[in-house]
Amino acid sequence: MNEGRVKNLVRELIIELGEDPTREGLRETPTRIANMYKEIFAGYDSDSELSVQFSEDSDTVIAREIQFYSMCEHHMLPFYGKVHIAYLPNGRVFGISKLVRLIEKYSKRLQIQERLTRNIADELYAQGVRGVAVVADAEHLCMKMRGVRNDATLSSSAFRGVYERKEEKELVMSLLRRRSLQTETF
Secondary structure, eight states: OOHHHHHHHHHHHHHHTTOOTTSTTTTTHHHHHHHHHHHHTGGGGOOOOTTOEEEOOOSOEEEEEEEEEEEETTTOOEEEEEEEEEEEOSSEEEOHHHHHHHHHHHHSSEEOHHHHHHHHHHHHHTTTOSEEEEEEEEEEHHHHSSTTOOOOEEEEEEEEEGGGSHHHHHHHHHHHTOOSOOOOOO
């Protein structure tokens, strides 16, 4: 990203909106926005590091409620929520931080939720696991603050491998949708 160009574009936008970019409250806004864009769009330069795995024989592994923030590619407004991941290892497991980094890799881009969900599932599945299920629940400011102005939440899902079979999909969905961390045997 060309930081100087972004600053100039933001300055021009401020002028187009009818404001004075030299006003005290707006003077540093182009710099703040350029810095913010470097942070929130860092997914274009990100490596998810899924190659770091640990030998472990395990049944389904579930990570619930991994928080994410992204930007809608249609209106460049935020959408945010939680991603829930289940995967069936093939003799190796991922560190939980690697799953968080994978979500950040794809969420820190101009994005739509459905693609975000597919990208996460595809990359995990490409690592040789036997199955992947990803569910994302999000709120979209492009829908809340403009247009229909509705507080609806969007859910999207992607299934790969063994979780594409109806019985396995139903089981993993019931596990992913559990809200409490109760001790139980799967």
